[in-house]
Amino acid sequence: MSPPNWKAFRENLRAWYRPERRPMPWKQASDPYRIWLSEIILQQTRVEQGLPYFERFVHAYPNVEALAAAPDDEVMKQWEGLGYYSRARNLLRAARLVAGSMDGHFPDTYAGLLQLPGVGPYTAAAIASFAFGRQVAVLDGNVYRVLARYAGDATPTDESRSRKYFQQLADRAMADTPAAIFNQAIMDFGALVCTPKRADCAHCPLAADCRALKEGRVYQLPVKGKKAPRRARFFHYLVVSDARDRYLLHRREESDVWRELYQFPLLETETADLSAEQLYRRVEWPTWLRPEELAAGRRSRVFQQQLSHQTISAVFHEFTQAPAAGAPPLPYAWVARTAFDAYAFPRLITRFLEDNRPTLGF
Ligand code: SF4
Known part of the structure; x- marks a missing residue:
């Protein structure tokens, strides 16, 4: 079989491309800070969801120095709801690195950009090409799909060898087309024409040579290898309030999920179906919380959240603590209900709070 017609591919793609087909506030900008910020926010996030976050961040932190100087908790709060919180932590680390030891200048090469926390091959290629005109082809889900279909290539896209292989295809497809144009064009094309479930083959400018x-x-393309099954986890949150309308909260330090976000005291068990009385008897129950000083209240429905490798089912158990509640051990603290807006919570907890706004007054 003859090789795919990459010359026709790039020429037809370039003829199709119009920046205004898919307008984005950072498009055709060359400011590396905005490009970097948009790429980090949009990783694993739909554009419609990420856009308001991008606008909020740019408004709150107009440049990398402003972001670097922001308190951690404030940035986590701005990030609340976007998920994948390690991205927010890396965003801050990278901003502080650039604003500090790099004098506010982002590295201007692909290899240099890869050194920044949270910047992987895709993001480095995007910044290098869009902000600095470097001739590097990007690879994201759209690009994999367009290339695999056009070339009729069934190489799985999610194996360790795939990136290198598809990078070669992308480089061949791009050749000497300016990378900033080619990258934007192929990503827009994948998002607007060669879409996962409704490709517009009837009006596709690449159809004549599409294998x-x-x-x-x-x-059937692109081909993905088998995914590992999601791990099921069961969280029981103890929503403990006192007579002064304060709640026990602490900042999650575990590195598995939601590190540095706030939560109620938590027991993780092997089932969602446990009553307050059963929880008291569990070894996971925090010994400093005395059941005899608590009055058990309502138990919530099961809230679920899908993460990339796990499904978390959470139940919220309400308790009231006797009026003489003392200071809890660190890292727990009593926080007034009226101050909750200043704390960043995982989406699962925000949903519980929203559900209970009328009764608990959150
Ligand atoms: S013909 Fe269809 S599958 Fe092929 S590139 Fe165009 S939209 Fe994608």
């Missing part, structure tokens, strides 16, 4: 179309394999 997947010719072979009737459009929706």
Whole structure:
């Protein structure tokens, strides 16, 4: 079989491309700070969801120095709801590195950008090409899909060898087309025309040479390897309030999920179906919380959140603590209900708070 017609690919793609087809506030900008910020926010996030966050961040922190100087908790609060909180922590670390030892200047090469926390091959290629005009092709989900379909290539996209292989395809497809244009064009094309479930093959400018179309394999490509099953986890949050309308909270330090976000005291067990009385008897129960000083209240429905490798089911158990509650051990603290807006919570807890706004007054 002859190799894919990459010349026709880039020429037709370039003829199709119009920046205004998919307008983004950072498009055609060359400010590395905005490009970096948008790319970090949009990782694993839909554009419609990420856009308001980008705008909020740029407004609150117009440059890398402003972001670097922001308190951690404030940035986590701005990030609240976006998920994948390690991205927010890396965002801050990278901002402080750039504002500090790099005098406010982002590295201007692909290799240099890869040194920044949270910047992987895709983000480094995007910043290097969009901000600094470097000739590097990006690889994201859209690019994998367009390349795999056009070339009729069934190489799995999620194996360790795939990145290198698809990078070679992308480089061949791009050749000497300016990377900033090619990258934007192929990503827009994947988002607007060669979409995962409804590719517009009938009006596609690449159709004449598209192997997947010719072979009737459009929706079989790209090929993905088998995913590991998601791990099921069961969280029981203890929503303990006192007579002064304060609640016990602490900042999560575990590195598995939601590190540095705030939560109620938590027991993790092997089932969602446990009553307050059963929880008291569990070895996971915090010994400093005395059941005899608590009055058990309502138990919530089960809230679920899907993360990339796990499904978390959470139940919220309400308790009231006897009026003479003393100071809890660190890192726990009593926090007034009216101050909750200043704390960043995982989405799961925010949903519980929203559900209970009328009764608990959150
Ligand atoms: S013909 Fe269809 S599958 Fe092929 S590149 Fe165009 S939209 Fe994608």
